[in-house]
Amino acid sequence: MSATADANNPVANPEAIVISGNTRFTILTSQLIRMEWAEDGQFEDRASFVFINRNLPATRYKKYFQQQWLIIETENLILKYKTARGEFNPENLLIQFDLNDEKKIWRPGDMDDGNLFGTIRTLDEVKGATSLEPGILSRNGWAVIDDSERPLFDNSDWQWAISRPEGNRQDWYFFGYGHDYKKALHDFTRVAGKIPLPPRFAFGEWWSRYWAYTDQELKQLVHEFDIHDVPLDVLVIDMDWHETFGLRWHQKQRDQAGQRLGWSGYTWNKILFPDPNGFLAWCKKQGLKITLNLHPASGVQPHEEQYPEMARAMGIDPATKKYVPFDIVDKKFAENYLKILHHPMEEQGVDFWWIDWQQQPTTKLPGVNPWESLAFQPYFTATASNVGYGYWSHDIGGHIPGEVSPELYARWIQFGIFSPILRTHTTRNPNAERRIWAYPTDYFLIMREAVLLRYALIPYIYTASRNAYDTGVSICRPMYYDFPESEDAYLFKDQYMFGDDLLVAPITEPI
Numbered sequence: 483m484s485a486t487a488d489a490n491n492p493v494a495n496p497e498a499i500v501i502s503g504n505t506r507f508t509i510l511t512s513q514l515i516r517m518e519w520a521e522d523g524q525f526e527d528r529a530s531f532v533f534i535n536r537n538l539p540a541t542r543y544k545k546y547f548q549q550q551w552l553i554i555e556t557e558n559l560i561l562k563y564k565t566a567r568g569e570f571n572p573e574n575l576l577i578q579f580d581l582n583d584e585k586k587i588w589r590p591g592d593m594d595d596g597n598l599f600g601t602i603r604t605l606d607e608v609k610g611a612t613s614l615e616p617g618i619l620s621r622n623g624w625a626v627i628d629d630s631e632r633p634l635f636d637n638s639d640w641q642w643a644i645s646r647p648e649g650n651r652q653d654w655y656f657f658g659y660g661h662d663y664k665k666a667l668h669d670f671t672r673v674a675g676k677i678p679l680p681p682r683f684a685f686g687e688w689w690s691r692y693w694a695y696t697d698q699e700l701k702q703l704v705h706e707f708d709i710h711d712v713p714l715d716v717l718v719i720d721m722d723w724h725e726t727f728g729l730r731w732h733q734k735q736r737d738q739a740g741q742r743l744g745w746s747g748y749t750w751n752k753i754l755f756p757d758p759n760g761f762l763a764w765c766k767k768q769g770l771k772i773t774l775n776l777h778p779a780s781g782v783q784p785h786e787e788q789y790p791e792m793a794r795a796m797g798i799d800p801a802t803k804k805y806v807p808f809d810i811v812d813k814k815f816a817e818n819y820l821k822i823l824h825h826p827m828e829e830q831g832v833d834f835w836w837i838d839w840q841q842q843p844t845t846k847l848p849g850v851n852p853w854e855s856l857a858f859q860p861y862f863t864a865t866a867s868n869v870g871y872g873y874w875s876h877d878i879g880g881h882i883p884g885e886v887s888p889e890l891y892a893r894w895i896q897f898g899i900f901s902p903i904l905r906t907h908t909t910r911n912p913n914a915e916r917r918i919w920a921y922p923t924d925y926f927l928i929m930r931e932a933v934l935l936r937y938a939l940i941p942y943i944y945t946a947s948r949n950a951y952d953t954g955v956s957i958c959r960p961m962y963y964d965f966p967e968s969e970d971a972y973l974f975k976d977q978y979m980f981g982d983d984l985l986v987a988p989i990t991e992p993i
Contacts, residue, residue, distance in 0.1 A: 490675065491537035492529035492635075498538070500545050502552050502565050508536060509543050511669050512556040513658045515577070519569045521650040529635040531643070532627065533655070533673050559658050570652055579658035581623035582967070588624045588656070596621030598960070600869035605862070605876075610854030617868035618670055621972070623660040629653045633848070642813050645848070661966035664955050670870060671954035677870050679951040683771050685943045686715030687933055688875070688905035691916050694722040696754045697761040703917075704768055710919040712930055713937050717765060718836060718905070721775045725749050725785065738805040739780040746780030748823050749787045762831030771833040778837065781808040782823070792822050811845050855880055856894050857976065857990035863901055864960045864978035872956025875903030885913040888925040889992060895929045897988040899936040900980045902958050946981035957981050
């Protein structure tokens with residue numbers, strides 16, 4: 483990771499920069515141009531939350547003036563800006579680009595009605611389909627990302643989030659790639675950072691279910707995977723690993739943060755897990771990776787074992803029993819949050835963390851976040867690749883569905899085999915069975931065959947993931963990457979490519 487970070491430089495190559503008054507144009511590639519206008523003439527060289535590397539090899543271009551117009555020509559684009567005419571608008575800025583051998587013109591304010599979309603923050607509380615945010619790919623052949631208000635990173639050793647300077651400014655990125663979607667994605671990852679390559683174990687099966695398991699019940703569950711010849715790589719332990727105080731969904735008792743008491747926690751539940759170290763060591767012997775659920779919004783409450791140390795670290799007298807608020811944009815809090823609450827448990831044997839939705843949609847720093855459903859997920863998962871978001875995992879079987887029919891669960895498992903991450907889940911519902919061997923034998927055998935196919939495909943999946951790191955093209959992606967001029971590639975939204983060699987069409991309706 484440090485090698486990758488060292489390669490990212492938000493300060494652009496000086497040879498790529500053209501300045502004219504209060505405007506600055508950075509020719510990042512022959513098809514990607516950054517366009518800045520600043521009322522005070524001060525341009526931004528720090529990394530933003532999206533664009534972390536602007537120092538690309540110089541691209542050949544011509545710059546000249548024609549009457550009042552500044553003209554920049556690359557191999558693929560012609561940009562024209564009427565100098566000294568203020569902020570960008572349809573009267574002073576245009577870009578000409580090619581789309582299927584035709585010359586097209588973009589101006590500020592043009593409607594991108596052909597945008598192919600990207601993703602959204604979460605599917606929580608979504609049943610069936612929902613709308614997605616715009617992405618960088620469009621049938622119109624162009625897309626513009628407005629980066630004007632996104633937070634920045636400072637220049638400290640551990641780069642931290644800061645707000646944009648005050649004042650009127652525009653910071654836009656024009657993508658003029660026509661229908662060369664793969665090239666657009668590759669160049670996007672050159673400036674926005676590579677799609678990370680997950681560890682190999684992440685592509686195996688994950689067991690996840692919201693349930694108050696004891697350590698012995700989880701051991702028995704792992705044993706059942708073994709005796710039914712169903713492989714398992716990741717054991718997800720939901721929130722009952724920590725003290726929950728008998729939490730129920732409609733519980734009225736609240737903690738100091740106003741959240742349901744017991745929803746968040748960092749202290750092992752010693753009734754369910756009397757020997758956490760021994761249990762984690764046993765899991766390691768089984769070859770399992772462990773992740774624990776967190777709901778951070780409650781901060782660190784006085785009942786936590788780590789509270790006294792965390793309170794002192796944050797300047798709070800532990801005797802006051804005042805909770806430590808969750809404030810992830812505070813660098814001091816973040817450092818202590820990791821050092822005191824997470825790293826010791828990682829040394830115990832926790833491999834990674836599941837940060838659940840309760841981190842809230844907003845923070846003190848603006849812009850920093852915290853059968854219908856099955857049918858939507860193939861389109862949703864593939865489309866997320868349009869913004870480089872290649873590793874969505876879904877609650878296989880649905881989260882709050884009540885009882886799931888054997889056929890529906892089998893179909894969902896089959897989709898999961900050909901999705902980036904295979905992870906079962908459900909809410910705390912005794913009727914929501916997720917063990918495939920608990921279904922009628924015919925269905926169990928079909929689901930087990932699917933899981934074994936998944937494991938046979940792991941070398942293929944892992945190779946495709948390495949390719950995603952190198953090229954920016956995710957393993958699960960729409961068909962129009964490969965067939966951009968085929969109308970069917972856009973219309974059949976429930977089909978997608980899974981790597982370079984598999985076209986997948988999940989069955990999402992009853993037989």
